[in-house]
Amino acid sequence: xxxxxxxxxxxxxxxxxxxxxxxxxxxxxxxxxxxxxxxxxxxxxxxxxxxxxxxxxxxxxxxxxxxxxxxxxxxxxxxxxxxxxxxxxxxxxxxxxxxxxxxxxxxxxxxxxxxxxxxxxxxx
Amino acid sequence: xxxxxxxxxxxxxxxxxxxxxxxxxxxxxxxxxxxxxxxxxxxxxxxxxxxxxxxxxxxxxxxxxxxxxxxxxxxxxxxxxxxxxxxxxxxxxxxxxxxxxxxxxxxxxxxxxxxxxxxxxxxxxxxxxxxxxxxxxxxxxxxxxxxxxxxxxxxxxxxxxxxxxxxxxxxxxxxxxxxxxxxxxxxxxxxxxxxxxxxxxxxxxxxxxxxxxxxxxxxxxxxxxxxxxxxxxxxxxxxxxxxxxxxxxxxxxxxxxxxxxxxxxxxxxxxxxxxxxxxxxxxxxxxxxxxxxxxxxxxxxxxxxxxxxxxxxxxxxxxxxxxxxxxxxxxxxxxxxxxxxxxxxxxxxxxxxxxxxxxxxxxxxx
Numbered sequence: 001x002x003x004x005x006x007x008x009x010x011x012x013x014x015x016x017x018x019x020x021x022x023x024x025x026x027x028x029x030x031x032x033x034x035x036x037x038x039x040x041x042x043x044x045x046x047x048x049x050x051x052x053x054x055x056x057x058x059x060x061x062x063x064x065x066x067x068x069x070x071x072x073x074x075x076x077x078x079x080x081x082x083x084x085x086x087x088x089x090x091x092x093x094x095x096x097x098x099x100x101x102x103x104x105x106x107x108x109x110x111x112x113x114x115x116x117x118x119x120x121x122x123x124x
Numbered sequence: 125x126x127x128x129x130x131x132x133x134x135x136x137x138x139x140x141x142x143x144x145x146x147x148x149x150x151x152x153x154x155x156x157x158x159x160x161x162x163x164x165x166x167x168x169x170x171x172x173x174x175x176x177x178x179x180x181x182x183x184x185x186x187x188x189x190x191x192x193x194x195x196x197x198x199x200x201x202x203x204x205x206x207x208x209x210x211x212x213x214x215x216x217x218x219x220x221x222x223x224x225x226x227x228x229x230x231x232x233x234x235x236x237x238x239x240x241x242x243x244x245x246x247x248x249x250x251x252x253x254x255x256x257x258x259x260x261x262x263x264x265x266x267x268x269x270x271x272x273x274x275x276x277x278x279x280x281x282x283x284x285x286x287x288x289x290x291x292x293x294x295x296x297x298x299x300x301x302x303x304x305x306x307x308x309x310x311x312x313x314x315x316x317x318x319x320x321x322x323x324x325x326x327x328x329x330x331x332x333x334x335x336x337x338x339x340x341x342x343x344x345x346x347x348x349x350x351x352x353x354x355x356x357x358x359x360x361x362x363x364x365x366x367x368x369x370x371x372x373x374x375x376x377x378x379x380x381x382x383x384x385x386x387x388x389x390x391x392x393x394x395x396x397x398x399x400x401x402x403x404x405x406x407x408x409x410x411x412x413x414x415x416x417x418x419x420x421x422x423x424x425x426x427x428x429x430x431x432x433x434x435x436x437x438x439x440x441x442x443x444x445x446x447x448x449x450x451x452x453x454x455x456x457x458x459x460x461x462x463x464x465x466x467x468x469x470x471x472x473x474x475x476x477x478x479x480x481x482x483x484x485x486x487x488x489x490x
Contacts, residue, residue: 037356038164040444041422061422063163063443064356066472085420092162 001122002030004096009118010072010110015096022106024073025099028060031122033095037062039088044080044100051077051103053110058100060088069100074108077101134180135272135334143352150355151244153181158354167360167446169351170320174278176341177353179319179326180334183247183268187238191260196230196238199257201380201398203390207232212299212317215388216380217250218398222405224374224383226250229317233303239267239313243370257397272334276341277324277353277361279488284348285325288340289314298323308340319358321365321486360445366414366453366484372425372440373412373453379405383455384412384483410437411461414483415452415469421476423452423469430468430475431460439469448485452478 003009007017013032018024033039041061051057051071058069079102084090090098113121131149140147145156155178158166169175187195196204202215209232217225226246231239242250251266258264276285285294285307293305294314301315313328329337342350359369366384368374374383379402381389391402417423423442428435437460442452452469460467463482468475 037158038162041450061444063360063446064157066422066424 001034001119002096003115003119003122005115007096008072008112008114009121010070010112011121012070012072014070014072016072016109016112017099022075023102023104024075024106025102026072027099028069028091028095029118029122030095033092036060036067037064039091042084042088042091042100044082044084045077047077047080049077051075051101053108060091070110071103072110072112073103073106075103075106078104132181134178135331136178136180136338139335139338140178145352145354148355151181153244155181156352156354158356159352161351163354163356163360164446166351166353167357169349170278170322170324170353170357170361171447172279173351174276174280174284174324174345174348175320175351175353175357176338176345177275177277177358178273178338179275179358180272180331181244182273183242183244183250183266184271184328185240185242185251185254186265186267187240187262188236189260189262190236191262192236192238194260195254195258195262195264196240197393198396199254200228200230201389201396201402203393204230204232204238209234210295210300210302212301212315214299216374216385217253218380218396218402219253219376220397220401221377222379222381222398222401223376224370224378224380224385225253225376226370227368227374227385231301231313231315246370270331271328272331272337274327274329274334274338274341275318275320275324276327277318277320278322280348281322281324284341284345284350287344295325308337308344310334310337310340312337319367320361321367321484322361322488357446359441360443363441363443363451363453364445364448364484364486368412369441373455378410378455379408381408382410382412407458409458410455411458412440412483413454413456413461414481414485415439415442415454415467415478416481416485417450417452417469417476417478418466419476419478421469421471421474422450423471423476423478427452428470429454429456429478430470431456431465436460436467442469445485451481451485453483
């Protein structure tokens with residue numbers, strides 16, 4: 001299980017990579033994609049939407065099930081990774097490259113863990 | 125599940141764990157939903173090559189005695205009178221209202237010896253019904269716990285099995301079987317049947333020797349690239365082939381005529397349970413249809429289906445299938461079963477268009 005040290009993680013297995021205090025990209029961890037299995041569908045918010053820390057902002061579907069994705073931050077969506085709509089399996093293949101959204105104007109966030117703390121969570 | 129609700133392990137549980145299976149409870153058993161390869165690769169292996177499934181959770185009920193056939197002919201709506209020794213027949217088993225209690229396979233060993241294979245989740249319900257509705261000189265026994273079962277499925281299943289079994293000991297025709305074939309040192313019932321839409325075999329072995337059989341098939345399968353397969357791809361494979369799954373396409377409140385199983389109902393044959401109800405109900409009010417998603421979205425089981433603004437039914441199974449893409453089956457009002465008609469599936473609040481297409485979604489090349 002790969003856990004990148006350049007970013008932070010939420011308890012619900014999203015990663016957050018901060019560019020500065022108020023701008024970040026968000027994706028799903030390697031652990032999350034592995035647990036979900038082969039992904040076949042992704043629903044993303046639209047540019048301009050507001051996301052709220054701890055609330056659902058996207059969903060991903062494997063062959064077996066639908067899973068909600070929770071936003072680790074509160075802010076405004078300024079970019080979405082539309083390539084995932086046609087190639088959701090990219091999240092399985094390269095979870096740390098396959099970002100979902102970029103958020104600016106961040107005013108809040110859920111409790112986030114560094115790589116060591118997140119590894120401990122996934123090994124529980 | 126045992127009668128106290130504890131999940132059971134099949135004889136291969138330790139093998140699944142050792143091979144990296146992701147274990148989930150299913151129909152009262154702990155079984156792998158997938159191995160490390162994942163659902164898509166496991167699915168494709170069965171379509172293109174060969175895969176191995178543990179289906180030991182399936183239940184088996186034996187019928188022996190001079191009145192065995194009489195009992196089965198009362199319990200089942202298909203006709204077993206024409207079933208020959210060494211042949212297998214599929215049939216729904218109905219309640220008095222014509223609803224489906226279960227769908228089963230029947231193996232005929234001799235005119236007075238049969239084996240009925242039932243769904244794991246229905247085992248206790250089935251046995252209770254069978255015992256209550258059977259009379260005469262027939263011994264009926266739930267022998268589920270004495271059997272393990274493996275399914276070897278895919279276009280290269282026969283070639284693989286030929287390395288372990290002489291050609292004349294392989295059942296040649298689909299839905300035929302040989303009752304006593306040695307495979308890897310284990311004496312099996314070897315049946316040319318399956319639940320994937322591909323050629324393949326199902327092997328019934330004594331529960332205690334099922335791990336030995338599994339190991340022998342795995343070793344023989346190595347040069348073939350045999351893939352271990354979990355429940356996840358078993359579901360996508362059967363869905364593409366439009367094979368019904370109990371509690372999805374049918375249940376106690378759905379008749380076989382409503383769910384596209386009419387060819388297994390011999391209404392001209394008197395004496396089976398449910399016949400009067402089916403006859404008096406007249407033309408079925410619902411139909412099972414295939415849907416192909418036109419808009420973006422994946423229909424899952426039990427989503428509402430609309431024609432215009434009218435609710436006309438619900439999906440029974442659906443996902444994004446590896447071979448055929450996003451499809452679903454649905455039970456809808458009989459007026460809405462024309463191939464080409466556009467319906468809409470409500471997917472978590474949003475209506476997504478879907479076109480009625482012929483079933484099955486997938487047919488193997490002959």
